[in-house]
Amino acid sequence: MSELTSVPKAISGPSSFLDDRLGAGNFLKRNLRKIFPDHWTYLLGEVALYSFIILLLTGTFLTLWFKPGMEHVIYDGSYAPLKGVGMSQAYASSLEISFDVRGGLLMRQMHHWAALLFVASMMVHMLRVFFMGAYRKPRELTWLIGVILLTLALAEGLTGYSLPDDLLSGAGLRITEGVAISLPLVGTYITFFLFGGEYPGMDVISRFYSLHILLIPGILLALIGAHVVLTWVQKHTQMPGRGANNHNVVGAPFYPAFMLKAGAMFLFTFALVAGLGTFAQINPIWIFGPYNPADISAGSQPDFYMGFLEGSLRLMPAWEINLFGTAHAGTLPLSVIIPALLPMGIIMTGLALYPFLERWVTGDHRALHVSDRPRNNPHRTSIGMSAIVFYGVLWLLGANDELSANFQISLNVTTYVGRVLVLVGPVLAYIITYRICLGLQRSDAAVIGHGVESGVIKRLPHGEFIEVHTAPIDTVEDSLRAKEPVPMLPVEEDSAGIPPKGMRGPLGKLRAAMSKSYGGEKIPLDDGHGHGHDDDEHAAVGSGDDKSITRH
């Protein structure tokens, strides 16, 4: 290394030029050595980021040929079964991209696959953050930005999906219109602003186009920037374990270690999208045909991220309220409003409020940088799982016609089962998850309490056989011992039987009850049986002369 003490002039010249003007050297020195913790789940959010970059690139390519117009044209391109068929300009130009633009179909397919991957990886990333409690102070704003990003991604997907103006996307547009117009009071106005008149009109594609390529991506880009900068500035959370605490970051520096990993992750994401775009057909609009409001197809489905809305619409009984008993006075179509707004509202509002609700219940105002293991906060994990089941049942039932057609189940049965499952499933998931979490905590306590099974059978002098337990390896033990009780408010009544301040009204009592249930230590680590009593069989390992030990 000694021969490289002086920097070559070709490098030192420009770099000191920049350094003198931008102060770039200090900035880089500080940031290139930024430490990032290492865990595979921390890379999932990056998949969303890289999918977004691919979306921007392929989307730009598509705008060069796409014509967002609804003027009626007669198709005269290469796809024979549609020759001479009347269609909108948007659909005709989508066909042109697919069949007559070199590489156009590949770009279209990559764009669509990247869109699915974008939303899917956001969801997985969000679940990771939720279950590890990485949304807690000081990261609530990052979390909120993430929730907004997810909502915007759904809107971005919906508008983009509608652009080719094919029969399938038209069905989605029709449902969008139905939902918009079902809203009391404002429904007709919203529909009018969106469609510029009676459905479908001539404006909706060009309006969706500006939303899809300009407004929403612009906001997405800005928010993604804010999301990443916040992560950078606040530093990434880390897994509990050796040396990690709330005042440090254990990991590898950005340059070179993390940069290489992130770069590799980008290349793999790109490879996946390119591979899927090449080998797996997606959204074959030429088979669907041009949109015509009179036509509707069996198996009309939205893209997966809208599936839960589709499912809730399909599960909903046909309820409606006719004001004053007549349709002339106005109708409140509950069968549309409830499925369109309620599940989305529950999920998105729930996500946005969760960090604040949790803090209200636990009273935990510390800045936390160490993740929870999901089992160590069993109520949170159970709430997350029941939300997944709620969402999952709706999502699954969005495809109930395909389930019925491909697995020979009566369509009506899928609906009835779905209606029960969407209510019972989350409750069952909550109970089962809670029990599993406690079971896992017990198993952790057992590992700390009397070690792990070594597979060695030992015979004691009096003839008894025992299995020798050994201490877990350091890294495992550290991460187990990092467990902390879930914080709890001071809810105990004083000697006079008076609850503490703020816990007295009905809301306060509820808060105290929730805190008591949510917080606290369910299975203390040292509660494992056999921690050093002489009459316990496992205690015998402690008295042995081998490596086996017992923890007190």
Add this chain to the structure above:
Amino acid sequence: MTRTTAWRRHPLARYAVLVLALALIGVAYATLVQGSRPADAALASGKLDDVAQGKSLFQAHCSSCHGLSAEGTSTGPTLVGVGAAAVDFQVSSGRMPAANPGAQAPRKPTPRWVNEETTRQLAAYVQSLGGGPTIPSKDQVDPAMGNAAKGGELFRANCIQCHNWGGAGGALTRGKYAPSLNESSPQQIYEAMVTGPQAMPVFNDTTITPQEKRDMIAYITEVRSQRDPGGFGLGRIGPVTEGLVAWVVGISFMALVAIWITAKKRKKS
């Protein structure tokens, strides 16, 4: 003398061997001639007419549900007036004779007695009972003579509500379903339109002219034989399988990649 030798020399042994040999020859003969048509000779000489032959086939294979004179029973509807096209559709696609009562009779391999000849005879018999739609001619169902683009518009307007944009089929209520059109012959597609089998409505010649039917057949056969330009077609049922691939292939792949990338730990110095 062992026991076997004693058996062999038993007075009845020769008869037993004879019977066994005859049985073997009989079974072998029956197996060999199974494929050929038993009524060939009679038909060639014109001694049997189709209606009479069809009636006996009907009574053997169909009458348990449809009644001895096709008058219908509690388990099967009357076939008076359904026409030859209905018989040809149901029998040539294996839907009839039905294997078991259910929401809908599925397409299945035809039983051994079914062939072009016997189907024609059966159809002639049912046609003789009360008329109805007849089997279309070869020209009427020739995809080459139809206009696929025109047929596509009609197909989207009339068929895809149940059969899906690509003819992949779809679910109907209470276990009924619209079957996939991928295996249907042009003749079967035509017959289904004129007879309206099972849950399907009838598209008679005033609703959709024979020329338009041929256009639709042209569209259906052209699209189903098309190679998917975008790669593997994923069953052509749209976003459900696409979403499945995005999660099962996409997210699993990226998770495995992430695990692999972070698995390479720095050696402790």
